[in-house]
Amino acid sequence: MxxxxxxxxxxPADPSLLPDSVLELGVQLGVKDYLPPDELKSxxxxxxxxxxxxxxxxxxxxxxxxxxxxxxxxxxxxxxxxxxxxxxxxxxxxxxxxxxxxxxxxxxxxxxxxxxxxxxxxxxxxxxxxxxxxxxxxxxxxxxxxxxxxxxxxxxxxxxxxxxxxxxxxxxxxxxxxxxxxxxxxxxxxxxxxxxxxxxxxxxxxxxxxxxxxxxxxxxxxxxxxxxxxxxxxxxxxxxxxxxxxxxxxxxxxxxxxxxxxxxxxxxxxxxxxxxxxxxxxxxxxxxxxxxxxxxxxxxxxxxxxxxxxxxxxxxxxxxxxxxxxxxxxxxxxxxxxxxxxxxxxxxxxxxxxxxxxxxxxxxxxxxxxxxxxxxVPESAEKRLGQRKESFRAYQPIVVPDWQKLGAEKASQDSCMKAIGRLLRGVVAENPKQFRIFSPDELVSNKLDAVLDESSRNFQWDIESRAQGGRVIEILSEHTCQGMLQGYTLTGRTGLLPSYEAFLGIIQTMMVQYSKFTKMSSEIQWRQPVGSLNYVETSTWTRQEHNGFSHQNPAFIGAVLNLKPAQARVYLPPDANCALSTMAHCLRAKNYVNLIVGSKQPTAVWLSPEEADKHCIAGASVWKFASTDDGVDPDVVLVGVGVEVTFEVIAAAALLRQLVPALRVRVVNVTDLMILSGHGAHPHALSDAAFDALFTRDKPIHFNYHGYPIELQGLLFGRPNLDRVTIEGYREEGTTTSPFDMMLGNCTSRYDVAAAAIRGGALSNPKVAVNAHEHESYVKHLAVKEKDYIYANGKDRDDMFDVPTF
CATH class of the missing domain: 3.40.50.970 (Thiamin diphosphate (ThDP)-binding fold, Pyr/PP domains)
Incomplete structure (x- = not known):
């Protein structure tokens, strides 16, 4: 037929609204002899x-x-x-x-x-x-x-x-x-x-x-x-x-x-x-x-x-x-x-x-x-399908507002995602045709809803919200969000995909396929750089205790780490100001796959905007306020990588000052995960000298890491003297429970960190060693008592997440 x-x-539309070229098409249902003979022959x-x-x-x-x-x-x-x-x-x-x-x-x-x-x-x-x-x-x-x-x-x-x-x-x-x-x-x-x-x-x-x-x-x-x-x-x-x-x-x-x-x-x-x-x-x-x-x-x-x-x-x-x-x-x-x-x-x-x-x-x-x-063949070369500028030279950098003006006051409480939402609201306002957010029905849940103060959702099938030019595409399909983000990015614009941490794995292979395309693009002279593919991973396992085990999975970090080093970027900003600095950087960057892992819950703001800027540029720094004697000559180095696990490191440092005052502790936070890579393995990797300056040459190092410990093991492989390193992270332990019980179950709580610090410090400090067993047993006892309290009361202690004082 x-x-x-x-x-x-x-x-039917008003004919006056249609271009002449369309009116002249003369569309007909029948097709016999539709084309002139010479055109049909061609x-x-x-x-x-x-x-x-x-x-x-x-x-x-x-x-x-x-x-x-x-x-x-x-x-x-x-x-x-x-x-x-x-x-x-x-x-x-x-x-x-x-x-x-x-x-x-x-x-x-x-x-x-x-x-x-x-x-x-x-x-x-x-x-x-x-x-x-x-x-x-x-x-x-x-x-x-x-x-x-x-x-x-x-x-x-x-x-x-x-x-x-x-x-x-x-x-x-x-x-x-x-x-x-x-x-x-x-x-x-x-x-x-x-x-x-x-x-x-x-x-x-x-x-x-x-x-x-x-x-x-x-x-x-x-x-x-x-x-x-x-x-x-x-x-x-x-x-x-x-x-x-x-x-x-x-x-x-x-x-x-x-x-x-x-x-x-x-x-x-x-x-x-x-x-x-x-x-x-x-x-x-x-x-x-x-x-x-x-x-x-x-x-x-x-x-x-x-x-x-x-x-x-x-x-x-x-x-x-x-x-x-x-x-x-x-x-x-x-x-x-x-x-x-x-x-x-x-x-x-x-x-x-x-x-x-x-x-x-x-x-x-x-x-x-x-x-x-x-x-x-189209007469104009730029009209030909193989030479459309949208496919290879269409990148338009976006305007990113001054994030420091949106920063939170040091020592206050703020949500990383709320802060990012404030920045994105400004990005939307400054870039009405060059920026979109592709969100799998989680924008408000992930506390990014400040964007909606400036822009609506773009859902044309809903008569109430259509024709409003919204910058947010919200569809409950990670695959569709990812595909749209790819098409939008590769044709020259900038986008963002926020998601619950556990469900980014749904699009892991799509992300890998995209990275292969852009890896090859970067090696082709005629392809112009494009904006980075930007992910925000929130609703993380550390605060997904209410949804249970099914919502606890940080594996997408490892998927990004497996990419070509020239493309992969993973950031775990420890507070709201660092999250702002990181997001502003990622939105301006080109040709990367950027993953930002943050928290939507209010947490301590450790650094002022100026301090956060320097910290994020460095990728890691010694946090002197939580360290003994500003971190000079430590017995042990405690490292936080991630929002909640860093909080536990600082809480452990405060506990140790009271319990084991002879123990000298250096607290380090890592926000750019790639700096830990072996020297030369990644563009951001620390030199061996810089690594030793930050983590010492020979003192024990304990990492409290947001993701799977094996990921850090892979990054650190090749660094000298790794037998001094211990790592705790997500152990695939979880259920519907309390936030602190999640920390206890995965050995990332302050008590686990303190026990590791005592064991490490005892190796070189005799004053610590003499009572090490007693002190370690005591902190383990405190952990048991906390678990007993949680199961008896169905919640954490009210003061469990109060900001530690030093």
């Missing part, structure tokens, strides 16, 4: 040329235009690549080019089936975008030879889209995120249309299922539009896809429920007419929605278009081989003829397949595409 609109359209020839190059890239080393019969020596020794998705990706690329030429739209192309790199690279070569970034890939025989022979070999383009692919802002190494990335890219980019292809295998993932709701967070007055195209070719690597088994009624019901307006394209015999009509219809619907909103008459709950593209998998490839279907089956997913180099039968089939494209009609003798192919 021809393409059908299977849902009532958006209400479309078909461009597709044929791109499909041919994509197939050649998978197989050929030489003879790239089949000037003679292909022989085994022409074939690569290792065949890598995914053919099955390529024809569908080429179709979409071709028709987006047609829209660009016809209407002048600004477009990006986001591809979910990331292993379809041959399709994208072939189109980039045809439009001469490859040579803009890789001058050796000229649009002639020499450049084509380099592209085809260099695909999926060492030193060449890999088999999946990545940061080295011009125009790419998404790497499809892990499926499910293309759609949310596309929605993030169009936010605050009002003229941008992102054509986003979602594979029907990818559509089975949870992240994609949630991301379909992304348009409900797009205000058409301030942002661009995403046009989702679901490539339904029916098969994954060896099995049917769910979407491939759904008929038109099921598909329409699903996307009608999501809130879309559906058009199904399945006329294989007249695909280009069908696709052209469908794309024209979709763009007209987009412009209708945007024009109404931008002229003050927004459509209530507008239904954005979605295209369902049904094509056989591997269209145009071998039909059958040895009695088995290839086209239209899972056998076309990767390499359809894997034995072509050694099997005469498969070699003959390959010759027949590649010759069927008639490359002699598509390229002249110099390997240059013929005019009919090139007539589809």
């Amino acid at each position: 021809p393409g059908q609109i299977l849902l009532q359209a958006n209400p 479309l078909k020839m461009f597709r044929r040329a791109a499909d041919y190059i994509a197939a050649a890239m998978i197989f050929l080393n030489h003879n790239v235009l089949i000037e003679r019969e292909i022989v085994p020596d022409d074939i690569k020794p290792r065949l890598l690549g995914h053919w099955g998705t390529c024809p569908g990706l080429v179709m979409v690329y071709t028709h987006v080019n047609r829209l660009i030429r016809k209407t002048g739209i600004d477009a990006l192309y986001v591809v979910g089936p990331g292993h379809g790199a041959p399709a994208i690279l072939s189109c980039l070569w045809l439009e001469d975008s490859l040579s803009a970034f890789y001058p050796e890939h000229t649009r002639d025989y020499k450049g084509l030879q380099k592209l085809v022979a260099g695909f999926s070999v060492p030193g060449g383009f890999p088999s999946h889209i990545n940061a080295g692919t011009p125009g790419a802002i998404h790497e499809g190494g892990e499926l499910g995120y293309a759609l949310s990335v596309a929605f993030g890219a169009v936010m605050d980019n009002p003229d941008l249309v992102v054509a986003c292809v979602v594979g029907d295998g990818e559509a089975e993932t949870g992240p994609t299922a949630t991301a379909w709701h992304g348009f409900k967070y797009i205000d058409p007055a301030e942002s661009g539009a995403v046009l989702p195209i679901i490539s339904v070719n029916g098969f994954k690597i060896s099995e049917r896809t769910i979407y491939g088994t759904m008929d038109d009624k099921e598909m329409t019901a699903l996307f009608t429920g999501y809130g879309y307006q559906v058009r199904i394209i399945q006329n294989v015999e007249d695909l280009d007419n069908d696709l052209a009509a469908s794309f024209d219809w979709a763009l007209a619907e987009i412009k209708k929605i945007q024009s109404a909103a931008r002229n003050g008459n927004p459509i209530v709950k507008p239904r954005w278009p979605v295209l369902i593209l049904r094509t056989p998998k591997g269209l145009g490839g071998p039909k059958t081989f040895h009695g088995e279907f290839i086209e239209g089956s899972f056998r076309s997913h990767q390499v359809p003829l894997p034995g072509a180099k050694t099997s005469p039968e498969e070699l003959a089939a390959l010759n027949e397949w590649l010759k069927s494209y008639h490359p002699e009609e598509l390229f002249n003798s110099d390997g240059v595409p013929v005019p009919e192919v090139l007539s589809l």
